[in-house]
Amino acid sequence: MSMKVLVIYTGGTIGMLPSEQGYVPVAGFHNRLLEQLGAAVEQLPEYDLMELDCLIDSANLVPDDWRRIALLLERMWTGYDGFVVLHGTDTMAYTASALSFMLLGCDKPVILTGSQIPLAQLRNDALDNLITALMLAAGGEIAEVCLYFNGRLLRGNRARKVRSTGFDAFDSPNCPWLGQVGIDIDLRHDLLLPPGTPRFRIPRFDPAAVVSLMLYPGMPARLVEAALADGRVRGLVLQTYGVGNPPDANRELIEVLAHAYARGVAVLNITQCHQGAVNQGAYATGATLNGIGVIPGSDLTPEAAFAKLHLLLALDLKGDRLRDALVEPQCGECA
Numbered sequence: 468m469s470m471k472v473l474v475i476y477t478g479g480t481i482g483m484l485p486s487e488q489g490y491v492p493v494a495g496f497h498n499r500l501l502e503q504l505g506a507a508v509e510q511l512p513e514y515d516l517m518e519l520d521c522l523i524d525s526a527n528l529v530p531d532d533w534r535r536i537a538l539l540l541e542r543m544w545t546g547y548d549g550f551v552v553l554h555g556t557d558t559m560a561y562t563a564s565a566l567s568f569m570l571l572g573c574d575k576p577v578i579l580t581g582s583q584i585p586l587a588q589l590r591n592d593a594l595d596n597l598i599t600a601l602m603l604a605a606g607g608e609i610a611e612v613c614l615y616f617n618g619r620l621l622r623g624n625r626a627r628k629v630r631s632t633g634f635d636a637f638d639s640p641n642c643p644w645l646g647q648v649g650i651d652i653d654l655r656h657d658l659l660l661p662p663g664t665p666r667f668r669i670p671r672f673d674p675a676a677v678v679s680l681m682l683y684p685g686m687p688a689r690l691v692e693a694a695l696a697d698g699r700v701r702g703l704v705l706q707t708y709g710v711g712n713p714p715d716a717n718r719e720l721i722e723v724l725a726h727a728y729a730r731g732v733a734v735l736n737i738t739q740c741h742q743g744a745v746n747q748g749a750y751a752t753g754a755t756l757n758g759i760g761v762i763p764g765s766d767l768t769p770e771a772a773f774a775k776l777h778l779l780l781a782l783d784l785k786g787d788r789l790r791d792a793l794v795e796p797q798c799g800e801c802a
Contacts, residue, residue: 470548470605472514474597477536478522479555481582481593490585492522496553499587503594511598512605515547525555525562530672530777533565537669540570540577544665549576549604553597556581556628556636559614563623565774567612567798572663576609579623580616583634592617592634599648608654610662611798613645620646620654624771624800627741640741641766641802660799670781675699677777679769681706681739688719695727702733702776704769707753711736711745711763715755728760733780733789737764737772744802762793765801775800 476482478492482499497516501508517539523532540550554562563579570577580600582593600615612623616637625642646654678694680703695703705724707713715721724734736756738745744766748754756763764772779792796802 469513470607472512472549472551472601472604473543473547474514474516474551474553475539476516476518476553479525479553479581480585481553483585484587492524494518494522503586512601514601525558528558530674533562534669534672537566537569541667541669551600551604552577552579554579554581556583560626560628560770561774563612563614563626564771565778567624568775568778569669570612570667571798572666573612574610574662574665576604577612578604579614583636609659611660618648619644622799624798625768627768627770668782672777672781673699676780677702677773679704679773682708682713688717688723691720692723695732700732701780703727704735704737704772704776706737706739706769708739710749710753711738711747712750712752713756715752721755724761725759733776734761735764735772735776735793736761737767737769762790767801771800
């Protein structure tokens with residue numbers, strides 16, 4: 468039985484055309500793809516291609532766009548064996564993370580990809596990324612949300628954009644690649660998640676519910692206080708130093724965080740380092756955060772931490788339930 472894949476074009480560089488203001492997403496991606504492929508289209512897995520009505524430049528992505536993509540996937544889930552989501556690279560890691568948490572219990576492949584150069588340009592990385600993503604989605608061996616780019620298959624909620632211009636734009640610093648594509652397609656079956664039982668969760672998001680702040684030397688407490696002043700803020704992703712250390716000598720800053728916790732704001736502590744995890748309490752400075760209720764974020768990427776906290780708050784988790792859900796891995800996003 469042949470596998471059938473749905474390709475969803477959401478926007479992004481892969482389908483952009485030049486304009487007087489620079490590259491912009493433009494409808495009609497499938498026609499441009501067929502022009503590039505020519506007769507080779509017959510060698511591809513069977514697929515359908517859909518475009519969002521309002522294409523997204525991924526720099527303009529908002530949490531409600533995660534919901535829009537997830538709802539489309541949910542609606543089409545039973546009709547296809549796999550899915551490819553074409554997305555802009557700037558915020559692809561955020562969307563890959565969010566989809567992994569919303570499509571909990573995934574039992575089919577959802578492969579996000581895009582390109583650094585548009586398909587319409589003679590020299591591009593778009594065609595290879597798309598063709599390989601199609602083959603991965605039709606292969607029947609993957610049952611999770613992944614990101615494929617330049618020969619690397621990455622767990623979606625472990626991926627990060629690490630280069631702004633290189634074709635090797637994405638990596639997963641704290642997780643081995645799930646597969647490598649060269650002459651052959653080599654998958655790490657020992658790392659792939661087993662197929663689950665779909666229990667999708669696609670809530671409405673409040674874009675003001677979560678803020679993310681990176682500490683820096685001499686950061687005044689008033690900046691954190693201002694970021695949390697909006698009463699709609701219910702979560703803070705705090706990027707601290709090393710293994711989760713804040714400047715505890717800045718008592719005003721610590722007091723702001725303590726007051727935030729007291730009024731119900733969940734503070735999730737992740738490291739600024741590209742590799743390694745939070746060990747909140749290995750140093751006395753980090754232990755300060757334990758004393759005021761800050762939640763250690765293990766080795767979550769900033770993108771996964773932001774998306775996971777957003778989703779759990781949108782599901783109205785609070786207190787110990789929220790803390791437990793943040794600490795426990797749900798789909799391979801942390802150690």
